[in-house]
Amino acid sequence: MSAAVTARGGRTGRRLHPLPVRIMHWINAVAMLIMITSGWGIYDDDVIIRGFHFAKFLRLGDWAAWSLNWHFAGMWLLAINGLIYLGYGVVTGRLRERLLPIRVSELLHTVRETLHFRLEHADITTYNAVQKLLYIIVILAGISQVVTGLAIWKPVQFSGLVSLLGGFQSARVLHFIGMAVIFGFLVLHVVLALLVPRTIWAMLAGGPVLARPGSRAKAPGP
Amino acid sequence: MRSPFRPDDVPDPAILDNHRPLIKSFERRGLIRRGLSLGALVMLTGCDVKRPEAVESALLAISRFNDEVQALLFDPNKLAPTYPASMILKPPKFNAYYDVMDVKPVNGATWRLELSGLIADRRPWTIQDLQALPQRTIVIKHICVEGWSYIGGWTGVPLRTFLQHVGADLRAKYVAFKTADDYPSSIDMASALHPQTLLATEYAGETLADPFGYPMRLRTAVKLGYKNPKWVTAIEVTNKYPGGYWESRGFSWFAGL
Numbered sequence: 001m002s003a004a005v006t007a008r009g010g011r012t013g014r015r016l017h018p019l020p021v022r023i024m025h026w027i028n029a030v031a032m033l034i035m036i037t038s039g040w041g042i043y044d045d046d047v048i049i050r051g052f053h054f055a056k057f058l059r060l061g062d063w064a065a066w067s068l069n070w071h072f073a074g075m076w077l078l079a080i081n082g083l084i085y086l087g088y089g090v091v092t093g094r095l096r097e098r099l100l101p102i103r104v105s106e107l108l109h110t111v112r113e114t115l116h117f118r119l120e121h122a123d124i125t126t127y128n129a130v131q132k133l134l135y136i137i138v139i140l141a142g143i144s145q146v147v148t149g150l151a152i153w154k155p156v157q158f159s160g161l162v163s164l165l166g167g168f169q170s171a172r173v174l175h176f177i178g179m180a181v182i183f184g185f186l187v188l189h190v191v192l193a194l195l196v197p198r199t200i201w202a203m204l205a206g207g208p209v210l211a212r213p214g215s216r217a218k219a220p221g222p
Numbered sequence: 223m224r225s226p227f228r229p230d231d232v233p234d235p236a237i238l239d240n241h242r243p244l245i246k247s248f249e250r251r252g253l254i255r256r257g258l259s260l261g262a263l264v265m266l267t268g269c270d271v272k273r274p275e276a277v278e279s280a281l282l283a284i285s286r287f288n289d290e291v292q293a294l295l296f297d298p299n300k301l302a303p304t305y306p307a308s309m310i311l312k313p314p315k316f317n318a319y320y321d322v323m324d325v326k327p328v329n330g331a332t333w334r335l336e337l338s339g340l341i342a343d344r345r346p347w348t349i350q351d352l353q354a355l356p357q358r359t360i361v362i363k364h365i366c367v368e369g370w371s372y373i374g375g376w377t378g379v380p381l382r383t384f385l386q387h388v389g390a391d392l393r394a395k396y397v398a399f400k401t402a403d404d405y406p407s408s409i410d411m412a413s414a415l416h417p418q419t420l421l422a423t424e425y426a427g428e429t430l431a432d433p434f435g436y437p438m439r440l441r442t443a444v445k446l447g448y449k450n451p452k453w454v455t456a457i458e459v460t461n462k463y464p465g466g467y468w469e470s471r472g473f474s475w476f477a478g479l
Contacts, residue, residue, distance in 0.1 A: 046368035063231055064368065065472035069281040072288050072474070155365060156302040156444055156479040157295050163303070168363065168371050 016125050016207030021094070024085045025203055031081055032182065034060060034074035035145075039179055041067025048176050072153075079146055086139075095139075099132045107133065121196050125208060138185040141178050148175040282472070289476035296478050298412050302443035305361045310375040310426045316433045317366065317447060318403065319467065328402045328453050330437040339398075339458035342389025349437045353423060355379040355387060360418050362443040364450075365479060376441040377424035382415045390459045398464035399440060402453035408464035409442065409449055413478065418443035421454070446477040 017025070038061050040054035045064040047053060061067030089095035106129035113119055114130065127135065147161070151171040155162045165171040193199050202208070316322045335347040359377040385392060392415065398408040413419060419442035423430055430436040435452030442450060448468045458464070469475045 042369070046366070046370050048369075065468070066278075066281065068367070068474070069285050069472060073281055073284040076284075154292075154295060154479060155363075157297060157300055159300075159303050168365060172369055 013209040013211055015209055016202055019206065020088055021085075022203055022206065024081055024088070027077065027081045028085065031074055031078035032186065034070055035078055036179060036183055036186075038067045038070035038074060042071060043176065048173055075149065078142075082142055082146070086143075098127060099136055102129050102132045102136075124196065124199050124202060125210060134185060134188070138182060138189075141181040141185070145175065145178040145182065148172075148178060151175075278472075285472075285474050289474060292474075292476040292478045293410060293412070296410075296412060296444070298416055302362050302418055302479065305363070305373045307361055307375055307426075309373045310361060311372040312426055313431065314364070314374045314425060314434055315370070315372050318452070319405070320403075322433050325433045326403065327432040328436060328455075333437050333455070335438065335454065336400075336456040337388060337458070338456065339460045340391035340394045341385075341457075341459050344388070349423065352379055352384075352421060352438060356383055358417075358420060359424075359427075360420065360441075360443060362418060362441075364447055366447040367473065367477070374441075375426045376420055376422040377427070378420040378422035378438070378441065380417060381419045381421055381440070381442075382417065384421055385414065385459070394459045395461045396459070396464050398458040398460055399451045399454050400456035400458075401451045402455050405451050405467045406464065407440070407449060407451040407466040408475075409440075409445060410476065413442060413444050416442065416444050444479050446479060448473065449477050 037059055041059035041061045042064060044053050044059065059067060060070045086095075110119075110128045110130040119128075148165060148171050151158055151162045151165055152168065152175055155168050155171070162168055162171055165174055193203075198207075316325075318325070330349055333349060335352070337344040337346065356379065357377055358380050359375065361373060361375040363371050364374050365371045381397070385397070390397075392411065394411055396408050397411060397414040398406070400406055409419075419440070421438055422435070422441040423438050425431065425434055430439065435454070438454050439452040440450050440454060449466075463475075466475065
């Protein structure tokens with residue numbers, strides 16, 4: 001079910017994380033941090049949850065005007081990088097190959113194993129069902145942030161979209177929830193990466209070389 | 223009550239004044255280049271932020287680039303959603319860079335609207351003069367840059383009608399406003415000519431109350447709240463960038479909805 005892994009340094013195969021993916025991953029990490037922390041600065045000007053503020057040291061921008069400027073600068077980085085990532089993922093087949101299919105039985109199995117602290121991670125070249133689901137959720141949340149963000153940036157130009165989202169304030173809340181989902185993912189993602197540091201190294205150096213480019217099933221080593 | 227619009231720590235306006243020549247020195251081409259140079263931005267977010275003014279300049283350059291993008295996104299024929307009169311909030315929400323207690327009422331009897339710049343007939347206007355022009359009522363959402371919003375009902379002469387009436391150069395770039403509370407503001411001509419941009423003199427069918435701009439304020443459905451100056455005393459049509467109160471403190475100038 002998984003691509004076989006050859007010895008490191010094989011010349012013919014493709015890396016687990018090809019260079020474009022690594023570059024886009026780290027650009028995205030910076031963009032996400034800019035968007036989340038500047039978004040907290042904007043949020044604090046008129047809170048959604050009464051009494052809930054983000055501490056000043058967590059916010060990017062020393063007050064709302066600069067948080068907004070960061071946010072509207074970071075949006076280009078996030079959106080352009082995100083579009084190229086999705087385009088790349090679709091054209092090369094990487095998204096489908098790595099994130100699909102997800103089987104419910106597999107999902108339940110992984111959850112059970114996780115709860116018993118028996119999570120398998122000897123092979124970092126394939127994602128388990130929970131990982132697949134989480135990556136899909138965070139990609140959808142990222143797309144949703146762009147859509148709800150456009151709605152609250154341009155509620156008159158995109159008034160149809162705003163009413164589809166249930167109005168301006170509801171679009172705002174959805175934008176906030178999207179942030180919370182991505183932030184939750186981010187925390188989990190970083191903690192798990194720190195628990196298996198090989199994955200961090202792989203995202204920097206490329207990771208193990210896959211046996212046969214594009215093959216997902218029963219790929220015998222050369 | 224403190225205005226919710228006022229930030230906790232207001233930066234010293236002198237910072238911007240001191241750097242005005244630098245900000246002004248950006249040419250459009252340079253702005254776009256800088257705007258696209260997002261790689262530079264990434265590096266600026268790193269550890270070497272020894273010169274925060276460089277970061278600020280970069281952010282302002284991107285904000286000016288975004289103003290151009292906003293102008294491109296603006297559809298002059300797209301109307302903002304309107305609402306039934308029953309949904310009008312009474313009274314409207316007060317907002318300014320100072321507390322509602324500090325509002326200095328304007329005497330409507332002696333009030334005059336001064337005109338300047340690229341306008342053929344620059345005679346001053348009284349409130350009766352304004353109300354003699356065709357009026358329009360709109361029930362629209364007010365959206366503040368902070369995030370809150372409310373539905374308000376406004377009546378007045380469309381700015382477009384007024385500008386045509388006084389023979390303004392409608393190809394000029396900016397319409398600028400001066401106010402009794404020292405809150406300069408300006409909008410682009412396309413937004414000024416939008417059918418939902420009014421010189422408002424009434425709220426919910428009644429004469430505008432003092433805290434909300436009596437005798438006349440700008441009310442446009444296509445801009446954020448801070449682009450709606452109250453107690454307007456002068457209008458200028460110009461091609462020279464006029465800026466505005468919050469704009470000189472870092473907020474986006476276009477601020478279109």
